[in-house]
Amino acid sequence: MCLFCKIVNKEIPAKIVYEDNNILAFEDINPKAPVHILVIPKKHIETLNDINNENSKIIGEIYAVIANLAKEKGISKTGYRVVANCNRDAGQEVFHIHFHLMGGRKFQWPAG
Numbered sequence: 001m002c003l004f005c006k007i008v009n010k011e012i013p014a015k016i017v018y019e020d021n022n023i024l025a026f027e028d029i030n031p032k033a034p035v036h037i038l039v040i041p042k043k044h045i046e047t048l049n050d051i052n053n054e055n056s057k058i059i060g061e062i063y064a065v066i067a068n069l070a071k072e073k074g075i076s077k078t079g080y081r082v083v084a085n086c087n088r089d090a091g092q093e094v095f096h097i098h099f100h101l102m103g104g105r106k107f108q109w110p111a112g
């Protein structure tokens, strides 16, 4: 079972900030911004390449959760970044799709 599936199953602890039947959001263990939350589907999907017409509904739901969390954390007006890394060149480390919600500081574009 992958690391994030273990977090979904509560086999590994995490600071959970949101949970429903299909989605889990928890604080990143190595935060790269004052707010750094990972939002994941509970169902294991390996990479962005594996999103298709059968499972893509969850992506919209994840973005609705992100919008609510951004409001809750007080970063919706100042701004925030949502990042999903896919495979080697993007630096994907955990092969269970996740959306990084990062805010509370200014970001560089296109990196940093």
Ligand code: 5GP
Binding pocket: 003, 012, 014, 015, 026, 027, 028, 029, 030, 031, 038, 084, 085, 091, 092, 093, 094, 095
């Ligand atoms: P990726 O590089 O795959 O896009 O991001 C993986 C993220 O998962 C990293 O930001 C890393 O800090 C985070 N991470 C790795 N292991 C754990 C863990 O056990 N718990 C939590 N909460 N985050 C983790």
Ligand code: ZN
Binding pocket: 001, 002, 003, 004, 005, 006, 043, 044, 045, 095, 096
């Ligand atoms: Zn998984």
